[in-house]
Amino acid sequence: MPSPWGYECQGNKCVKEAKTGVKALVTLNECKLTCGTAGALWPHPENATLASTTVQFLPSGITFEPTVPNPVSPLINEAYSLFLDILDRYHPHYQDGGAPWLEHWDPAVSGHKVHVKITVREADTWLTLSTDESYELIVSTSADTTTATITAATFFGGRHALETLAQLVAFHETRDVLIIVTDALVNDAPAFPYRGLLLDTSRNFYSVAAIQRTLDAMAANKLNTFHWHITDSQSFPLNLESLPNMAYYGAYSSDAVYHPQDIKHLVQYARVRGIRLLPELDGPAHVGNGWQWGQQQGLGELVVCYNREPWQQFCPGPPCGQLNLANPNIYAVLQQIFNDMVKLFAPVDLFHYGGDEVNLNCWNTTEEIRSWMMSNNFGVDADAYYGQWGAFQEKARNLLTEASGGEEVLGILWTSQLTEGTHVERFLNNTKYIIQIWTTANDSAIAELLSKKYKVIISNHDAWYLDCGFGAVLGEGNNWCSPYKEWHKVYDNSPHAIAESMTGSTHTDLILGGEAAMWSEQVDEANLDAKVWPREAALAERLWTNPSTSWKDAEFRLIHHRQRLLQRGVQAECLQPEWCRQNEGHCNI
Numbered sequence: 001m002p003s004p005w006g007y008e009c010q011g012n013k014c015v016k017e018a019k020t021g022v023k024a025l026v027t028l029n030e031c032k033l034t035c036g037t038a039g040a041l042w043p044h045p046e047n048a049t050l051a052s053t054t055v056q057f058l059p060s061g062i063t064f065e066p067t068v069p070n071p072v073s074p075l076i077n078e079a080y081s082l083f084l085d086i087l088d089r090y091h092p093h094y095q096d097g098g099a100p101w102l103e104h105w106d107p108a109v110s111g112h113k114v115h116v117k118i119t120v121r122e123a124d125t126w127l128t129l130s131t132d133e134s135y136e137l138i139v140s141t142s143a144d145t146t147t148a149t150i151t152a153a154t155f156f157g158g159r160h161a162l163e164t165l166a167q168l169v170a171f172h173e174t175r176d177v178l179i180i181v182t183d184a185l186v187n188d189a190p191a192f193p194y195r196g197l198l199l200d201t202s203r204n205f206y207s208v209a210a211i212q213r214t215l216d217a218m219a220a221n222k223l224n225t226f227h228w229h230i231t232d233s234q235s236f237p238l239n240l241e242s243l244p245n246m247a248y249y250g251a252y253s254s255d256a257v258y259h260p261q262d263i264k265h266l267v268q269y270a271r272v273r274g275i276r277l278l279p280e281l282d283g284p285a286h287v288g289n290g291w292q293w294g295q296q297q298g299l300g301e302l303v304v305c306y307n308r309e310p311w312q313q314f315c316p317g318p319p320c321g322q323l324n325l326a327n328p329n330i331y332a333v334l335q336q337i338f339n340d341m342v343k344l345f346a347p348v349d350l351f352h353y354g355g356d357e358v359n360l361n362c363w364n365t366t367e368e369i370r371s372w373m374m375s376n377n378f379g380v381d382a383d384a385y386y387g388q389w390g391a392f393q394e395k396a397r398n399l400l401t402e403a404s405g406g407e408e409v410l411g412i413l414w415t416s417q418l419t420e421g422t423h424v425e426r427f428l429n430n431t432k433y434i435i436q437i438w439t440t441a442n443d444s445a446i447a448e449l450l451s452k453k454y455k456v457i458i459s460n461h462d463a464w465y466l467d468c469g470f471g472a473v474l475g476e477g478n479n480w481c482s483p484y485k486e487w488h489k490v491y492d493n494s495p496h497a498i499a500e501s502m503t504g505s506t507h508t509d510l511i512l513g514g515e516a517a518m519w520s521e522q523v524d525e526a527n528l529d530a531k532v533w534p535r536e537a538a539l540a541e542r543l544w545t546n547p548s549t550s551w552k553d554a555e556f557r558l559i560h561h562r563q564r565l566l567q568r569g570v571q572a573e574c575l576q577p578e579w580c581r582q583n584e585g586h587c588n589i
Helices: 030-035 070-089 155-167 206-221 246-248 260-272 329-344 360-364 366-374 382-403 419-428 442-450 487-491 493-503 528-532 535-545 555-567 578-582
Strands: 004-008 011-016 047-050 054-057 062-067 114-121 137-142 143-151 169-171 178-181 184-188 195-198 225-229 278-279 350-352 412-413 431-435 455-458 513-519
Touching: 004 062, 004 382, 030 054, 030 178, 030 535, 062 070, 070 155, 070 169, 070 260, 070 535, 114 155, 137 155, 143 155, 155 169, 155 206, 155 431, 178 487, 195 206, 195 535, 206 225, 206 528, 206 535, 206 555, 225 455, 225 513, 260 278, 260 329, 260 382, 278 442, 350 419, 360 366, 360 382, 366 382, 382 412, 419 442, 431 442, 442 493, 487 535, 493 513, 513 528, 513 535, 535 555, 555 578
Parallel strands: 062 114, 114 143, 195 225, 195 513, 225 278, 350 412, 412 431, 431 455, 455 513
Antiparallel strands: 004 011, 047 184, 054 178, 137 143, 137 184, 169 178
């Protein structure tokens, strides 16, 4: 049924008007594509010029011409296949598996062609912190052909360009066709090399399908790092071939396990979408389940304070557990874990050691550890324990280096007592570690770390912890980091502004980027999408574009981008009534 309404772009807004025949009004989707400096693009590109007109075409009219180095060819072909799938999903009758929805396309416009030409110069096929993710996209239209010409240094820039091109396309609401912007020029590159999302799969298990859906959504937002907090004291769901006891004792069930083939599949799945899988093996705290088998295998107690009560005295939350520093066998076990993880996640350019929330009281009230500390003349004061914690971290780094065939892997650590004051320079070389800041935006530790030339990743919990603002996990009331971090706060949380407020400088050379964290005490795959998206999309634009403007200039695009995520199968949280999306500017305060 035809609509009595149409749209006209006025002052960067799609204004809804009644069709009277006086004005040439367009559909909402068409207006969204062409209205404003960036149309419907998310994240906002560095530079973009878009035409105000569109042309109709069918998916069957698309052709592809890649000019890439041989190692890149399989990746770019798969990325192009994903691009075609995205366009298919724009049709409201889309069904996984193809027909019969394909029959709905209107054959009357089959004459117009869309030709995608892509040139990639370099042969790099794996992402690093120095990878060039920039691209240029030129769209031009002649009488019967629209040509999209993409030029990028690497596959990753080329993949991002295909995502941008997909966002220059939409479904025409009154005809069964696609529309594309007739002409466009986009020159684009990310502001930060590290743009991440943490997912905790220890406190609750997530299926491979749920992780894939998350990676799809990340790709739609040009995020490039999936930080996989895969183990914690609650569970150890990683099935390691050399240490099957870890998952045997540590998984919630035989089904709640990530097998080697799952990890390798997800590494490749992410790579095609421009994303690295960053593994985290938390320690020396946040360990417990999965480590209980040491004594019966003749290795002694690998973990102390396991399930110890009252937990408030020995850990930040139940169940408790910390590695037994007095037992040298923990290093043999760690070596096997690192050996397996390096193979599964290969190639590993970054590795997260966790390393926060160590409870000194746990160690100091464990007789085996106290006796060991005293017999070695370490002492048992706080500084002595920090010293042994630092020694543990250095041993762990050397073990990872050995597992990597002698190649040093840049390590990441959460802020903790070990990254404060004199400890950080004493134990953590600033050329070998990145510090991930999870405290608040006004924490003096930020200035301290930057002054000491440590590279940092920003994840301040007062803006970028997505688990905040719900009921308490233990007891009643709100959880520890309330209130809820709404997308506006996520968007306006600028790493450079944080650094400048603390130090007077933006420290662009030291701030690698940022990451939102989805801790899973109150999340599993049933509510994952809604708790992450579209708030994580707000972070994506902050880290890709680093806009000088506030959330107010992004609102219309984000509301529409949320619809795009729904089309791609992501159950993103609703931000406003549909009426607001159709009547831009009338839902503001």
